[in-house]
Amino acid sequence: MRVSPSAMTRIGLVLAVTAGVWFTEGGVRGAVAGSLLLGAVVLTDVLAGRVRAARRDRLDVWLALVLGRLREYAVYAGLAIGGTAAGVADAWAWAAGALIAVALRDSVAAARRADAGEPEWTPESGLPRPIEAVDPSRDLEDASPGDTSLTAELLGREAPAAHGTDGTGEPDAAPGDVGDGGTASEAPAATGGGAALFGIRTVPKGAPWPGWAEVRSEALGEGAPGSAAPPGAAEGTPGTGGADERDPAAGGAGAPRRGSGPPRALLARLAAFPQAARFAAVALTITIWDARVTFIALIAGCALAAAADLARRPDDDVGR
Amino acid sequence: MGVPASPPGTGVDLRFLRDDGHLSTAMGRIVAGALPPLPPTLAGALVAGVLMATGLDHLAGITLFAPVAALLLSGVASGHPHDGRFDRLVPPLLRATEYLCLLALGYGSGVGGPLVFVLLAAVALHHTDAVHRTRTGLRPPARVMRAMLGWDGRMLVLAAGGALGWLPFAYGVLTGYLAVLLVWEATTSWLAAPIAEAEAPRNESGGVDASTT
Numbered sequence: 001m002r003v004s005p006s007a008m009t010r011i012g013l014v015l016a017v018t019a020g021v022w023f024t025e026g027g028v029r030g031a032v033a034g035s036l037l038l039g040a041v042v043l044t045d046v047l048a049g050r051v052r053a054a055r056r057d058r059l060d061v062w063l064a065l066v067l068g069r070l071r072e073y074a075v076y077a078g079l080a081i082g083g084t085a086a087g088v089a090d091a092w093a094w095a096a097g098a099l100i101a102v103a104l105r106d107s108v109a110a111a112r113r114a115d116a117g118e119p120e121w122t123p124e125s126g127l128p129r130p131i132e133a134v135d136p137s138r139d140l141e142d143a144s145p146g147d148t149s150l151t152a153e154l155l156g157r158e159a160p161a162a163h164g165t166d167g168t169g170e171p172d173a174a175p176g177d178v179g180d181g182g183t184a185s186e187a188p189a190a191t192g193g194g195a196a197l198f199g200i201r202t203v204p205k206g207a208p209w210p211g212w213a214e215v216r217s218e219a220l221g222e223g224a225p226g227s228a229a230p231p232g233a234a235e236g237t238p239g240t241g242g243a244d245e246r247d248p249a250a251g252g253a254g255a256p257r258r259g260s261g262p263p264r265a266l267l268a269r270l271a272a273f274p275q276a277a278r279f280a281a282v283a284l285t286i287t288i289w290d291a292r293v294t295f296i297a298l299i300a301g302c303a304l305a306a307a308a309d310l311a312r313r314p315d316d317d318v319g320r
Numbered sequence: 321m322g323v324p325a326s327p328p329g330t331g332v333d334l335r336f337l338r339d340d341g342h343l344s345t346a347m348g349r350i351v352a353g354a355l356p357p358l359p360p361t362l363a364g365a366l367v368a369g370v371l372m373a374t375g376l377d378h379l380a381g382i383t384l385f386a387p388v389a390a391l392l393l394s395g396v397a398s399g400h401p402h403d404g405r406f407d408r409l410v411p412p413l414l415r416a417t418e419y420l421c422l423l424a425l426g427y428g429s430g431v432g433g434p435l436v437f438v439l440l441a442a443v444a445l446h447h448t449d450a451v452h453r454t455r456t457g458l459r460p461p462a463r464v465m466r467a468m469l470g471w472d473g474r475m476l477v478l479a480a481g482g483a484l485g486w487l488p489f490a491y492g493v494l495t496g497y498l499a500v501l502l503v504w505e506a507t508t509s510w511l512a513a514p515i516a517e518a519e520a521p522r523n524e525s526g527g528v529d530a531s532t533t
Contacts, residue, residue: 058456058457058458058513059510059513061452061455061456062449062452062453062456062510065448065452066445066448066449066452066506069444069445069448070441070445073437073441073444073445076437077434077437077441080433080434080437084433090427090433091433092427092432092433092434092436092437093423093427093433093436095433095437096423096427096433096436096437096440097423099437099440099441099444100416100419100420100423100440100444102444103415103419103440103444103447103448104412104415104416104419106444106447106448106451107337107411107412107415107416107447108412110332110337110411110451111334111337111408111409111410111411111412112408113332114331114332114333114334114336114337114408114411115331115332115333115334116333116334116401116402116403116407117333117334117335117336117401117402117403118333118335118401306412310409
């Protein structure tokens with residue numbers, strides 16, 4: 001018998017809806033039955049991953065991702081109905097909060113992997129030039145920099161001919177001989193070539209954020225900044241091309257495929273808070289406590305995952 | 321929302337992720353993308369957040385437009401290519417503000433909890449669908465994204481409904497419209513699309529060659 005992966009996806013949807021129906025009961029019996037069904041849902045994902053290994057068509061990938069979200073929202077709705085029946089105040093608002101948290105986690109992951117867009121204005125577009133739109137009074141043929149002293153201030157340099165070149169203004173002045181006129185705040189700006197003057201310096205596009213790699217490796221206790229994002233962590237975000245977050249869920253049940261050591265890879269996957277982890281959190285909290293604890297746990301987990309995703313960001317800057 | 325790059329690549333760009341509606345796109349035309357997107361978005365999100373924290377249920381009538389008007393500050397920057405270092409924060413910020421506004425407005429004004437939940441689910445599924453359909457190489461055309469109204473359109477519809485005193489009705493209509501459009505559009509576009517292997521090599525015109533086996 002051959003079962004296609006999208007059939008597995010549909011079976012998973014039906015099982016998740018059934019789990020949601022059990023969760024509407026609100027008692028311990030419903031919680032346990034629903035949790036077992038959620039386990040079965042995760043199992044269908046593992047099986048779908050096995051079946052899909054050879055072939056993966058785009059409808060199948062899309063269905064797995066969109067129906068995966070749909071079934072999760074169905075489970076939340078079931079939990080909210082059960083919570084309302086069990087007397088949890090504002091159960092629907094909590095459920096909507098959990099939905100928002102999951103959607104925002106997806107959004108952060110999608111934005112992290114996205115490219116910059118095309119600019120609206122191109123020479124062929126026929127639109128007014130950006131400088132014309134912003135500053136209509138400017139003479140278009142005048143290509144000179146507008147206010148040299150402002151430019152100099154913004155870039156943290158001495159204005160070219162504003163006043164005499166004393167010792168503090170020279171970029172190559174030694175740090176020792178600024179004691180005459182230079183205050184403590186402008187001395188590093190002059191000597192470091194604009195490395196201080198923290199708020200308003202500009203960094204060339206595509207350059208790494210200065211100091212980020214050092215601070216980060218110091219904070220995480222790691223060596224090279226490049227090794228900071230293990231491959232498993234990047235896979236935990238939805239949609240690496242076609243591989244969805246179900247793949248780490250599949251791998252989480254078996255042995256991790258690669259990465260620097262099993263515990264680390266597993267931890268990185270858990271930090272991305274994939275759907276299997278969310279379902280595990282739901283099963284655990286709804287069985288022990290009530291729906292409100294479940295939703296709070298989901299919101300907290302998604303917030304942590306999104307924060308971790310944002311903190312990992314600047315390392316991936318090189319591709320742009 | 322720009323024209324897709326000449327090969328319909330699987331890359332998602334940040335301006336597509338913004339999910340702008342008509343009004344936001346039109347405002348972006350004014351400055352031709354010369355404004356950086358993050359500061360106005362942050363300002364708008366901050367104002368909308370403060371309004372939500374004080375409680376949208378205290379607002380009535382025309383003041384219900386305040387959150388969307390504040391967030392429309394970000395619409396001015398919608399033409400920017402979003403290539404700044406922190407411009408990746410812009411789409412999540414816009415989405416967070418939109419979702420939370422829909423939730424706070426509905427919940428604070430006594431719209432039924434299930435209805436608010438279903439509307440949020442429809443919007444979130446629309447975003448998931450748009451992103452993942454682009455990733456599989458079938459980017460939804462700009463016409464379809466506009467028909468889903470964008471974040472500004474959805475918030476404006478609800479604000480107008482609230483100002484007229486028909487908030488539950490506006491939630492219901494918007495939910496029904498979005499859900500029907502989502503299902504209908506996904507179905508027709510998938511029926512019309514060739515189902516090829518998702519990771520098949522692309523030919524020179526950006527498509528995928530038909531399977532010969």
